[in-house]
Amino acid sequence: MAEPANCPRCGKLFMKGPQTVCEACRRKEEDDFQTVYKFIRQRENRTATVEEISVATEVEEWQIRRFVKEKRLHPANFPSLSYECERCGALIQEGRMCESCNAELNQGIQQHDRDKALDSRKQQHEKDMNKKSMTYYSVDKYKK
Known part of the structure; x- marks a missing residue:
């Protein structure tokens, strides 16, 4: 069920459900993703690092790393992409x-x-020792 929350990016009030940011920030994220994807789709940019992509596209590094972590950008296709x-x-x-x-x-x-496992064996050994100490033996002094 949707509940009111403040957007972590802009502070605006929105109804939080499956989305964790407001609609305006979600659109901004999608635009940033399209910008990054268009850049790295070009053959000469496929091996660009996150820092190089950030400088070229003006999208924040943390946002690019989040795209990789969310598997929107796959390191198999773009080997220089990574996250922490x-x-x-x-x-x-x-x-x-x-x-x-x-x-x-x-x-x-x-x-x-x-x-x-060691504690379990130790407890079992202590139980066994307690049983042995409770056993009584009688000795017949007169039996030869």
Whole structure:
């Protein structure tokens, strides 16, 4: 359901639904996209970096990087386009994090799983030890 919100770009009040900006800013974004796309579609500009595209088209770098992140511009077709890793800020062309951050995250998850398994085994061992300590044995002193 739509709810009133202020546009994050211009501050104007609008009804927020699937769109996160007001209609005027959405049109401006679409015009910026068309400008960038026309520029990089030309053969000599296909390998242009985000900075070069920004200078040539006067579209902000963050906006171009957002187009790449939203997959409106594909790095497969334009190999110099990239955006920032959400964790460390390194430039990447797909996903949300760079390879090193992904590896670090996976390593952390694996360590957590190992710790959890170790805690489980430790708890089971303590239960077993408690059961053994509750066992009583009788000794017959007179039996030879």
